[in-house]
Amino acid sequence: xxxxxxxxxxxxxxxxxxxxxxxxxxxxxxxxxxxxxxxxxxxxxxxxxxxxxxxxxxxxxxxxxxxxxxxxxxxxxxxxxxxxxxxxxxxxxxxxxxxxxxxxxxxxxxxxxxxxxxxxxxxxxxxxxxxxxxxxxxxxxxxxxxxxxxxxxxxxxxxxxxxxxxxxxxxxxxxxxxxxxxxxxxxxxxxxxxxxxxxxxxxxxxxxxxxxxxxxxxxxxxxxxxxxxxxxx
Amino acid sequence: xxxxxxxxxxxxxxxxxxxxxxxxxxxxxxxxxxxxxxxxxxxxxxxxxxxxxxxxxxxxxxxxxxxxxxxxxxxxxxxxxxxxxxxxxxxxxxxxxxxxxxxxxxxxxxxxxxxxxxxxxxxxxxxxxxxxxxxxxxxxxxxxxxxxxxxxxxxxxxxxxxxxxxxxxxxxxxxxxxxxxxxxxxxxxxxxxxxxxxxxxxxxxxxxxxxxxxxxxxxxxxxxxxxxxxxxxxxxxxxxxxxxxxxxxxxxxxxxxxxxxxxxxxxxxxxxxxxxxxxxxxxxxxxxxxxxxxxxxxxxxxxxxxxxxxxxxxxxxxxxxxxxxxxxxxxxxxxxxxxxxxxxxxxxxxxxxxxxxx
Amino acid sequence: xxxxxxxxxxxxxxxxxxxxxxxxxxxxxxxxxxxxxxxxxxxxxxxxxxxxxxxxxxxxxxxxxxxxxxxxxxxxxxxxxxxxxxxxxxxxxxxxxxxxxxxxxxxxxxxxxxxxxxxxxxxxxxxxxxxxxxxxxxxxxxxxxxxxxxxxxxxxxxxxxxxxxxxxxxxxxxxxxxxxxxxxxxxxxxxxxxxxxxxxxxxxxxxxxxxxxxxxxxxxxxxxxxxxxxxxxxxxxxxxxxxxxxxxxxxxxxxxxxxxxxxxxxxxxxxxxxxxxxxxxxxxxxxxx
Numbered sequence: 001x002x003x004x005x006x007x008x009x010x011x012x013x014x015x016x017x018x019x020x021x022x023x024x025x026x027x028x029x030x031x032x033x034x035x036x037x038x039x040x041x042x043x044x045x046x047x048x049x050x051x052x053x054x055x056x057x058x059x060x061x062x063x064x065x066x067x068x069x070x071x072x073x074x075x076x077x078x079x080x081x082x083x084x085x086x087x088x089x090x091x092x093x094x095x096x097x098x099x100x101x102x103x104x105x106x107x108x109x110x111x112x113x114x115x116x117x118x119x120x121x122x123x124x125x126x127x128x129x130x131x132x133x134x135x136x137x138x139x140x141x142x143x144x145x146x147x148x149x150x151x152x153x154x155x156x157x158x159x160x161x162x163x164x165x166x167x168x169x170x171x172x173x174x175x176x177x178x179x180x181x182x183x184x185x186x187x188x189x190x191x192x193x194x195x196x197x198x199x200x201x202x203x204x205x206x207x208x209x210x211x212x213x214x215x216x217x218x219x220x221x222x223x224x225x226x227x228x229x230x231x232x233x
Numbered sequence: 234x235x236x237x238x239x240x241x242x243x244x245x246x247x248x249x250x251x252x253x254x255x256x257x258x259x260x261x262x263x264x265x266x267x268x269x270x271x272x273x274x275x276x277x278x279x280x281x282x283x284x285x286x287x288x289x290x291x292x293x294x295x296x297x298x299x300x301x302x303x304x305x306x307x308x309x310x311x312x313x314x315x316x317x318x319x320x321x322x323x324x325x326x327x328x329x330x331x332x333x334x335x336x337x338x339x340x341x342x343x344x345x346x347x348x349x350x351x352x353x354x355x356x357x358x359x360x361x362x363x364x365x366x367x368x369x370x371x372x373x374x375x376x377x378x379x380x381x382x383x384x385x386x387x388x389x390x391x392x393x394x395x396x397x398x399x400x401x402x403x404x405x406x407x408x409x410x411x412x413x414x415x416x417x418x419x420x421x422x423x424x425x426x427x428x429x430x431x432x433x434x435x436x437x438x439x440x441x442x443x444x445x446x447x448x449x450x451x452x453x454x455x456x457x458x459x460x461x462x463x464x465x466x467x468x469x470x471x472x473x474x475x476x477x478x479x480x481x482x483x484x485x486x487x488x489x490x491x492x493x494x495x496x497x498x499x500x501x502x503x504x505x506x507x508x509x510x511x512x513x514x515x516x517x518x519x520x521x522x523x524x525x526x527x528x529x530x531x532x533x534x535x536x537x538x539x540x541x542x543x544x545x546x547x548x549x550x551x552x553x554x555x556x557x558x559x560x561x562x563x564x565x566x567x568x569x570x571x572x573x574x575x576x577x578x579x580x581x582x583x584x585x586x587x588x589x590x591x
Numbered sequence: 592x593x594x595x596x597x598x599x600x601x602x603x604x605x606x607x608x609x610x611x612x613x614x615x616x617x618x619x620x621x622x623x624x625x626x627x628x629x630x631x632x633x634x635x636x637x638x639x640x641x642x643x644x645x646x647x648x649x650x651x652x653x654x655x656x657x658x659x660x661x662x663x664x665x666x667x668x669x670x671x672x673x674x675x676x677x678x679x680x681x682x683x684x685x686x687x688x689x690x691x692x693x694x695x696x697x698x699x700x701x702x703x704x705x706x707x708x709x710x711x712x713x714x715x716x717x718x719x720x721x722x723x724x725x726x727x728x729x730x731x732x733x734x735x736x737x738x739x740x741x742x743x744x745x746x747x748x749x750x751x752x753x754x755x756x757x758x759x760x761x762x763x764x765x766x767x768x769x770x771x772x773x774x775x776x777x778x779x780x781x782x783x784x785x786x787x788x789x790x791x792x793x794x795x796x797x798x799x800x801x802x803x804x805x806x807x808x809x810x811x812x813x814x815x816x817x818x819x820x821x822x823x824x825x826x827x828x829x830x831x832x833x834x835x836x837x838x839x840x841x842x843x844x845x846x847x848x849x850x851x852x853x854x855x856x857x858x859x860x861x862x863x864x865x866x867x868x869x870x871x872x873x874x875x876x877x878x879x880x
Contacts, residue, residue, distance in 0.1 A: 356867055364628070372861065382809070547695070553688065554693065557684070557685050
């Protein structure tokens, strides 16, 4: 049974329909990537899973159990953590406090402690007492990921973690992924950087205008296929 | 290319009126006429009741313009009611000016006070702006309580030499065969009617003007309006000063009719803000019809329930909370959505007519 | 000269009372950006609660307040959870008007139950006790206790806000409600807890209000204005700022009273307006907002 499954997941922003019945799955230990153009619905998909956007109860299944209608605060307690688009650290909290609040809802015993996060991203330890707006984009992204890890999630949802960052910083951040995977966390990555996504993912989904246009393993997909799925024919 | 195809075949017009509002316009004229002639038939009690209804309606329209359209939620409009009242007393008792003339003068002077007031309170926003206006009203109250020539903390009354110089008293006495106090009430009634109708007309004209379009945009979505180039600050300032002027005139009329003023009464939060807010919220905020509906309901409640004192006020507060939580558009909001009604047409519609037809 | 020195000292002590009034308001705005127009009336309500507990159980107000505190915490929690949480959102009007309606209900409810008679909390000798400072100046024990309590409350609030887990949750929720939910924070409970805490501050303020002066159901709105002025003068977002704001307000009032007793309240309002014009963000605003 897949760890996480969506069944005909739809989502609306008011009257605007952003997702048209997505069927997707994530197996334990897998890393999947979601690619697609701006506005294709990738972030919406993650938000719906994370509980920020309401959905019918059985459109999202965790371990086979319906969680679609549960609020966001409950879903993180079940072990699904979202690194939101744009990082969205808390400006009133220091770096360390941002990390600490990550485990407010879910105080699970697990590999991710404050020290473990600091060893993953040493720069955060240096800047632990700083106000987060003073951090660089890359540092903020590391803090946001660390914050999500503090809840010892079984599933980590990452929304555009390379957005606005220089390539070398992106590499640094992606270098942390293997360690995250090694601890047993399954990862869903929404990425505009297709190359990076294909490098780390076990499977890839492509979205186009709210619909799934492609699915497969990176090594099985051709450039043409991806191009068509991304932009439409 | 065909010449006929190149020319547009449709004509555009901006329309606001529709069938419902045209009927309402005719009805309004009839009602207005009836109200003007009413003193001929009505007893003194009804006339006094209607004076109350008219000035509460006018105050409600002003507060609605301020809060419902310009987004300036003020809990301090009593400042201008009291200011208008005291200005009337000052102009007549101390300045020897004719009472009816003093009313518009009070309006102008209120506007002059409103300008520096606005520059100060506009430094606050949202809920803090609201309380800031309350503080300002308190300042006005405390200052006037120190003003000995008008009675200081205990207040003062209009002298007969003032009340008897209201123009038209002799004419009304002879035509309608009533005594002086009743005649004065009748004149006050017509002034109140004029103020209420005038406020309605002025608000209506503002909302139909380009300024009004800006106000509607601010009401619907302020950030978007700003993004489109609406100078929010100046529009809000203009609305604040304009409503202060109208409120000042209304205050002047109220205290001309009461003939007695004191700081606590003139600057009362309950009478000039709480009741007004109740009227607008129950009736329907952000529409012109709402305050009209609300005033009528409030008048009826006041007439039959006010004797219950504190319990009545608890009822008002509870009702206000309920409406705010469960029917935020008020009674008129509910009705107009259900039946698609508009009495005061201010929304613009694009009317497209095929040229080929005409 | 001693007259002026006395006015300054009394002003600082009065400021302690105003800081107590303001502490709850500052907390609520800091956490949920709610300005509670019924705040002053809640202080009066709490004063009546202490009065009733003290009267029915025959207790000194200082003891009665300890019993009243948990009761009022629960009332605050419930009020937020059941009523005020429904008003929070993007619209400005609902919280303002609902709390305004609440203010009217509380005032008139108290009038119904207790009549308009002036009340006082009595604690025996301590009410009139004073500490001589030399040079003919003495300070009342109750005012000094008020100021000390204000400092303690501010210190506690700062501690809670900046050094505890729930304080982190308060700040995070105030920063970004959506992401706070992603941390597992139930914002409705957080808001209710904050309101409960504010009610505790309100109750302590009520104790000293009732000890220092007479109170009746109608004095609520004036206390709201003082609390609000203290918060604005001090600067939004800073608890120590609120203490400073209260003291500035107290000083303005006592100095004004020294010039003419009838000018006391007016002087306070004018000082507030002056600060608003010259330093709109207050004397000690928080760095970012």
